[in-house]
Amino acid sequence: MNPMQTKAVPPALEANNLAVKLGGKQVLNIAELQVNKNEVLVIIGPNGSGKTTLLLSLALLIKPASGTITYQGYASSKNTATLELRRKLAVVFQEPLLLNTTVWNNITLGLRARKLPVEEIKARTEKWLARFGIADLAQRQAKTLSGGEAKRVSLARAFALQPDVLFLDEPFNGVDSPTRQALMEDFGSVLRETNVTTVMVTHDRSEALMMAHRVIVLINGNIRQMGTPPQVFSNPVDEEVANFVEAGNIMHGVVSSQSEGQALVDVGGLRLDVVSNLSAGAKVTMFLHDDDITISLPAAQTQLSSARNHYTGKISKIFPTGSQIRVTVDCGIPMVALITKRSWEELSLKIGDTVIVSFKASSIHLIPK
Amino acid sequence: MGIIVDGIKQAFLLLIHGDKQMLQIAWLSLVVSGTATILSLLIGIPLGSILGLAKFPGRRVVVSLVNTGMGAPPVVVGLIVSIFLWRQGLLGFLHLMYSPGAMIIAQFIIAFPIVAGFTLAAMQQLDPKLRLQITALGVSKIQMVWQLLLEARLPLMAAVMAGFGAVISEVGASMMVGANITGQTRVMTTAIVGENSKGNFALAIALSVILMAIVYLVTLLLTMIQQRNKVR
Numbered sequence: 001m002n003p004m005q006t007k008a009v010p011p012a013l014e015a016n017n018l019a020v021k022l023g024g025k026q027v028l029n030i031a032e033l034q035v036n037k038n039e040v041l042v043i044i045g046p047n048g049s050g051k052t053t054l055l056l057s058l059a060l061l062i063k064p065a066s067g068t069i070t071y072q073g074y075a076s077s078k079n080t081a082t083l084e085l086r087r088k089l090a091v092v093f094q095e096p097l098l099l100n101t102t103v104w105n106n107i108t109l110g111l112r113a114r115k116l117p118v119e120e121i122k123a124r125t126e127k128w129l130a131r132f133g134i135a136d137l138a139q140r141q142a143k144t145l146s147g148g149e150a151k152r153v154s155l156a157r158a159f160a161l162q163p164d165v166l167f168l169d170e171p172f173n174g175v176d177s178p179t180r181q182a183l184m185e186d187f188g189s190v191l192r193e194t195n196v197t198t199v200m201v202t203h204d205r206s207e208a209l210m211m212a213h214r215v216i217v218l219i220n221g222n223i224r225q226m227g228t229p230p231q232v233f234s235n236p237v238d239e240e241v242a243n244f245v246e247a248g249n250i251m252h253g254v255v256s257s258q259s260e261g262q263a264l265v266d267v268g269g270l271r272l273d274v275v276s277n278l279s280a281g282a283k284v285t286m287f288l289h290d291d292d293i294t295i296s297l298p299a300a301q302t303q304l305s306s307a308r309n310h311y312t313g314k315i316s317k318i319f320p321t322g323s324q325i326r327v328t329v330d331c332g333i334p335m336v337a338l339i340t341k342r343s344w345e346e347l348s349l350k351i352g353d354t355v356i357v358s359f360k361a362s363s364i365h366l367i368p369k
Numbered sequence: 370m371g372i373i374v375d376g377i378k379q380a381f382l383l384l385i386h387g388d389k390q391m392l393q394i395a396w397l398s399l400v401v402s403g404t405a406t407i408l409s410l411l412i413g414i415p416l417g418s419i420l421g422l423a424k425f426p427g428r429r430v431v432v433s434l435v436n437t438g439m440g441a442p443p444v445v446v447g448l449i450v451s452i453f454l455w456r457q458g459l460l461g462f463l464h465l466m467y468s469p470g471a472m473i474i475a476q477f478i479i480a481f482p483i484v485a486g487f488t489l490a491a492m493q494q495l496d497p498k499l500r501l502q503i504t505a506l507g508v509s510k511i512q513m514v515w516q517l518l519l520e521a522r523l524p525l526m527a528a529v530m531a532g533f534g535a536v537i538s539e540v541g542a543s544m545m546v547g548a549n550i551t552g553q554t555r556v557m558t559t560a561i562v563g564e565n566s567k568g569n570f571a572l573a574i575a576l577s578v579i580l581m582a583i584v585y586l587v588t589l590l591l592t593m594i595q596q597r598n599k600v601r
Contacts, residue, residue, distance in 0.1 A: 061501050083509060091505035097498055100520055109516070110506035161507065 010072055012037045012165055012197040013058060018067035020053050020221075028053050028221040030067070035165065040198045042212035044205060046244060050221040051201040053305035058199060059091050059167045072164070075352060090163035094170040094306050098142035101288040103134070106142055107157045114161075128156040132186060155187060159194065168200040173206065178275070181365065184210075188367030205364045206287035208265055209233060209250045217241050232326065247334050248290035254367065255282045262361065268333040270347035273308035283369040292363035293337035295327060296356045308361040311335070316355050318344075329357050332368055376477035377573020382576055395579060398556040399587075401469050402537040406475030409532050414525070417488025418514055422500070432489065433541030438482025443475070447545030450475040454546065458580035467548045472556070478530040487540075526595035530588055537584055549568040557583070 011034040028050045035041050035058075043051050050208065056062040058069060060082050071085055090110075099108050104125060113119040129135045137145065151171065158166060172180050173185070177222045188211065191198060202208055208215050208229060209364035216234045217225040229250065236242035253267035255278050263276040265284060278284060278350040298312065313331030320326075325344050331334045335357050349355065383391045420432055453459050454466040454474075465471045495517060503513045518525065540558035547554035549563055557580040564573040 056501070059505060061505060083507065085509035086505070089505070089507075093502055095496075095498065097496070097502040098454060099499075099516060101505070109503075110508065113506065113508040113512055157506070167505075273378065 001058060010039065011035055011038075012065065012072060012267055012328060013199075014070040015058060016068050016070070018054075018057060019065045020050075020057055020062060021065045022053070022110050027066075028057065028064075030054065031222060033216070034358075035197060035199055036214075037197055038195045038209055039213040039215065039282045040200065041214050041216065042197065042208040043201045043216045043218055044203065044208045044244070047203060049218045051218050052101075053204075053221075054168050055167050055199060055201045056091075058067045059165075060086055061087055061091065067098035087161075089166040090166050092154055092158045092159040092166070092168045092171050094173050096147075096154040098145070098150055100143055101141070102138070102141050103129070103142055103145070104138045104247050106153055107160050109219050110157065110161050110272055116301075122156050124160045124162070128160045131159070131190060143344075148183060149278065150182055151175060152186075155183075155190075159190065163196065163339035165197045165199065168198065170202055170204075172202075177362070181275065182277060183277065184365070184367050192368065194218070205233075205245060206248075206289065209287050210365065217244065219244070221229045246340075248292070249286075249288040249334075251286045251333065252290070253286060255284060265366070272331055272364065273339050273361040274366060275362045276366055276367075278368060284366045285369050286366040288335075288359060288364050289329060290326065290336045290338040293335060293357050293359045295329065295339055295343070295347070295349075296358065298354055304361065305358060307358040310356055310358045312356055313351060314355060315351050315355060318351060329355060331357060370569045373574055376570040377578055379571045380575035380578040391576070391579070394555050394557055394576075395583060396558050398468065398537060398558070398580070399474045399583065401543075401556060402476055402533060405473045405480055405536050406533040408473070408477045409480035409484045410529065412477075413484025413528070413532070414488050414518070416481070417485040417528075418492055418518065420572065421489040421492030422487065422514065422517070435482045435485045435489065439486045441479065441482065442497060442541065443479055443539040443543075444545065445543035446475050446478050447542030450478065450542065450546050466546065469548060469554060471546040471548070472481060472543050472554060472568075475537035475546050476539065477508060479539060479542060480536050483535055484528045484532045486512060487531055488521075491524035491528065494524070495520055497588065523595055526591055530591050533591075534584065535546070537580070537587075 010194070013035045015030055015033040018028060018030040018033070019026060025276050035116070043053050043232070053062060054115065056066050059366065060069065061121060071088065074085055078085065099109065107125045108121050110126060121143065129138055131222045132150060132155055134152045136339060137149060137153070142150065155171065175183065176363055184207070191211070194308070200207070212229050215227065215229050216223055217232060219240055225232055225241050232241070233245050236245050251267045253272065254263040255276070256266050256271065257313065258264070258276065259280060261277055263274050263278060265272045265274050265286065267286070272286070276284070294307070310329040313329040313335065315327055316330040317328035318325055324338050324340055327337050327339055327349070329337065337357060416435070420428060420435065443586055450471060452465070454463065454471050455461055456466070465474070497521065500513065500517065503516050508516065517542050538558065540562055544559050544562065547556070547559065549555050549559035553565070557576055561580070564576065571581045
């Protein structure tokens with residue numbers, strides 16, 4: 001690689017030989033990690049793999065045992081004042097962690113600490129309250145908010161800081177499914193608009209697939225694989241990564257119509273029925289877990305079902321995993337379903353058979369592209 | 370039973386007539402214990418915050434000392450302060466013995482471990498992640514501690530009440546370093562002990578009723594401040 005070129009566009013942040021110990025035990029060991037400007041980097045991995053520790057280390061909230069973290073050339077070490085660096089960052093935790101005061105005071109705290117002019121604080125706060133649809137909550141006490149509202153405040157608080165790098169630790173955990181979907185849609189579009197450099201931790205593969213430019217798979221404190229979502233999800237480097245990432249279908253489409261939270265999305269000739277508030281014309285990335293798809297024989301087509309989506313296709317590929325079989329059905333676009341060996345045998349399926357794949361509208365997760 | 374009724378009657382009479390001596394005793398009680406409480410807040414809240422938030426070698430020893438201090442008998446505090454303040458003592462040159470100043474010092478020593486201990490507990494019961502979040506918002510260390518104290522404001526008001534309650538009601542230390550001198554160092558508690566030993570039960574009861582009323586009013590005021598922003 002030409003060193004002059006790497007110097008032209010320095011990464012937003014860089015970690016080298018990062019080691020973190022908790023209670024004497026080494027929990028993180030990162031030889032090298034770069035986060036590029038304007039990219040969304042998603043860290044995935046099983047529970048206890050060190051995802052949050054990595055995120056907090058990069059956000060300068062945990063002191064590493066050794067190694068360096070560099071922000072656009074500024075190295076963070078024990079000697080440099082981290083406050084100035086920290087003011088270039090924002091962190092959204094899994095819990096909203098709001099202070100026991102009004103929503104307004106929560107959002108303005110970081111801005112006041114930066115001693116910004118009063119008019120700017122007001123303008124930014126109003127802008128981000130409105131952007132997350134919570135302008136009417138400004139004077140509410142934070143502890144009277146619902147879970148979803150509190151998450152919105154927490155996100156607005158982070159974006160109001162206009163950070164160079166935004167860190168998120170499982171931001172959509174702990175809210176019910178429709179709230180989560182709405183939250184992810186709003187967050188997704190804000191992320192696209194602001195283009196802010198983002199590092200996000202999740203254990204949910206669908207979030208990674210939909211949002212990430214690059215994905216890191218962290219297992220036992222080590223980066224096991226790094227790459228674009230298709231690279232990681234289609235070509236896992238080893239069995240452990242494979243077991244973790246192989247989860248289902250990612251699809252890109254355009255909303256063709258929407259009313260009362262029910263939308264139709266065009267995907268390569270198919271028209272999917274999904275739950276979304278996005279309006280017609282919106283480009284979306286969708287995710288469907290492989291175990292949310294059921295396969296049935298064409299004869300059973302007349303049976304009534306609450307599932308809104310039924311598509312006919314031919315079985316093109318099978319891949320046994322333990323007691324289950326991953327079946328790829330070509331419906332114009334490939335759909336991967338996970339079914340048990342017993343179902344496979346009882347339906348006496350084989351490659352080339354025509355089958356019907358079905359799934360519920362609410363099984364589809366989507367965010368604006 | 371008659372004695373108690375007499376005492377309550379007398380308390381009302383003293384209050385209604387605005388008995389000068391009684392008012393002076395009550396006022397001195399408030400000044401001495403109020404000053405000692407304020408001083409104990411100035412030292413106890415920062416000390417408790419540091420102990421609750423910082424990590425340093427010997428922290429546990431200091432915490433155990435503070436916890437012991439919370440239960441220190443006032444007579445022992447009085448004894449130690451006396452040893453320092455008496456004419457030939459280390460601080461004898463200050464000529465503070467048997468003055469309200471000596472009583473404030475003794476009561477401060479009684480109150481500040483209580484305030485520090487409550488502050489320590491209040492800080493430790495906050496979600497440790499809240500501290501990370503506040504830090505992540507880009508605030509300075511001092512601003513962070515201030516925000517945490519604001520978060521802990523309810524238990525901190527309890528610290529104020531406990532500190533004040535401990536000193537307004539103590540008698541041992543005030544007796545030893547103040548000596549219950551009429552018009553100079555006589556406070557409610559020492560006056561009650563004095564009247565009781567003279568057999569003036571009615572007056573002792575009257576003073577007790579007034580002392581309880583003072584404690585109630587001050588606590589009521591603090592409670593109202595504490596519950597002011599409580600969400601219904």
